[in-house]
Amino acid sequence: NAGVTQTPKFRILKIGQSMTLQCAQDMNHNYMYWYRQDPGMGLKLIYYSVGAGITDKGEVPNGYNVSRSTTEDFPLRLELAAPSQTSVYFCASTPQGGHTEAFFGQGTRLTVV
């Protein structure tokens, strides 16, 4: 099993550009999440999904969009990149909510200049 796979690993964007961060999991997990990790800070939830066709906002959703057309994939879209979106982005999945381990992807380091 590959687990949770994120692409790309690194990306530099210019202000105003758009891009999609890809996330795929092969564990048949229902729940998927996008977090951002700023230096010296914990992980902040951007969006999450509890199943295909269902998405919801987390703590810091502004400037982002998501979709969940399949159980496996949960892409994160940045429409108009801003310097404040410079961060490391982690996708994660869990079989369900509650007391279950979160499996993380390897992260995407995004720089907006």
Place this chain on the structure above:
Amino acid sequence: GENVEQHPSTLSVQEGDSAVIKCTYSDSASNYFPWYKQELGKRPQLIIDIRSNVGEKKDQRIAVTLNKTAKHFSLHITETQPEDSAVYFCAARETGANNLFFGTGTRLTVIP
């Protein structure tokens, strides 16, 4: 929502000594408390977790304690080794909730 505070932000210990990281949480409904280890440039990985019906859990050199009344939980690492050097995150979650709230992390350095 839940607010998780974590201390200290950095911790240096000599190899073989113990390390303790503490977290407090605000929501008394939280009942699941995992700890994640993130090595430099790597993804966070679960190292131990505890549920609110248990006061302490141990796995070899790692232990976690929970005080529900005071709303705090701690990670204890004994006989530290250089490979324990990493950033450690605590987290809290309420049953049925979809979010896992993370602390701000502790950078542990074990000095050989």
